[in-house]
Amino acid sequence: MMMTVNELTAKSVTYRKKILQYIVGAKAGHTGGSLSCIDILNVLYNNTLNVSPENFTSPDRDRYIQSKGHCVEALYVVLADKGFFPEDDLNTLCRYKSHYIGHPTRKVNGIEQNTGALGHGLPISVGTAIAAKMDNKDYRVFTLLGDGELPEGSNWEAALTAAHYKLDNLCAIIDNNKLQITGTNAEVCDTDPIDTKFESFGWAVKEIDGHDINALTEAFASLPFEKGKPSLIIAHTIKGKGVSFMENSVKWHHGVPNQEQYETAITELNEIMASIN
């Protein structure tokens, strides 16, 4: 059953609180990027993907492959919420012998591929989408890329292949928060304009507000954007979204809040929660 916008909006706040909770507990994590992509994951897992703990081994399930593996904390809290594993497991995040490490691995139930090195999610997703076409299956493949990983050449190799094989069962989402570890994308390696680059590679592209639950829901519901073409969603996001002092600040790429900062962040998120009708 589809969740309402309010339900999803509330979930995003809860997810943000949990991301911070487990990052603070582990004293490690990619805070800013996890907060920027969490609304995308929320709408994917709660209103879009045909994937659940029950059907995770089914060959017909939708696939989600997180290319920006470093923001695994966002994925962990969503997978725990969906029942792929007990949320308590996340208390072992980045601890000795834990499978809940700083990048996705298939040792964790619900994770499709081991990622972490950038520029890997799109080629793997292309291969998975080609397999679906070969087998006449109607599952779809979704992959989330960071904007900072776009300079990896393997992305563009895979972008060509996706268009060549007319993979309209493939949807790539770019978490376009415009910041990376060194500074802005524009300063480090300007990849703009992203839309016309992908369009010229043969993709159908939509740009949306990556924090707008309605916009995300509508975009995913209208896939494929064009028959015979892979779809790209450029999701404009804010790194650190939801916590005022983290928003649009490079220092929170993998900054871990201290206790006082954590409490301030939770207070702000509680206020947002209270404002939801």
Place this chain on the structure above:
Amino acid sequence: MGAVIENTNINGKPNQDIFSATLQELATVDKSIVAVTSDSRGSGKLVKFGTDLPEQIVEIGIAEQNLVGVAAGLASAGKKAFAVSPACFLTARALEQIKNDVAYSNNQVRLIGISAGVSYGALGSTHHSLHDFAVLRAINNLIIAAPADNFETREAVKQAVLLNQPLYLRFGKKAMPTLTDDKNNGFEFGKGRVIKNGNDLTIIATGETVYPALLAVEKLEKEHDIKATIVSMHTIKPLDNQLVLQLAEKTGAIITVEEHSIYGGLGEACASLLLASGYNKPFKIMGIPDEYTITGSQTEIFDHYGLSADGIALAVTELLVKQ
């Protein structure tokens, strides 16, 4: 084991041809087999495969990183993916994809390095793969093998389809004679094949160096009455430790031979095993030295670095003097 050279069929084919013919034979029956190519179906001898089984070949174009990533995705969705590309590009350009998307993620891709070693001869170092054993040995969860002849190649491809582990196979372009027709001397990944027995020393060779090593053994027997055991150590990892240690005990010296840098390949794998076992007999690693590789055909390069029948025989006589 019986006589060897007399049984050698010098009219063998390149292992690459056997690979593609065997793969096509298997793929005709098993529709989950998919060849993934990087504009490499010509050198991979897969043109006929592409014509006859167009639904089972995925052409990527010249983009090896993508080749391996796509193959990993295909494998994760149930395809028996064979990623076919020149060994030089496959194992260098796409090394991170091999490490992460195939080995670490345990996507059961069969990586096929064609025209391996110095097969491309005078095309030079850009096209040589003398590093592949070394870099791949340090990656967990990958079988590494270099079949010596048409028989080993055919068996390796057949068994690769059945494996539940990522695999790297490398082949060359040169026609390879069949080493033995002994029906009881089968092929199994991880088990070296003893081609001929002798107690004076053991030559452990792999891939396309097994044949010149075998010719060296014949020469040594005829000219010096030296009797050598020769092993086709087709699987570099996991190494057949038991066989190496058994032959270390039984014979008087060990020489390893490979179409690879002397660093990090079969020789060093054997050396580390032997050193840990307390081995103290003469030992030598033959391969391509750490230098700017000489220009020439594969045969000329082999001759230059002593990876020929004469060169290997000479190395044996020199080594046995030290005994």
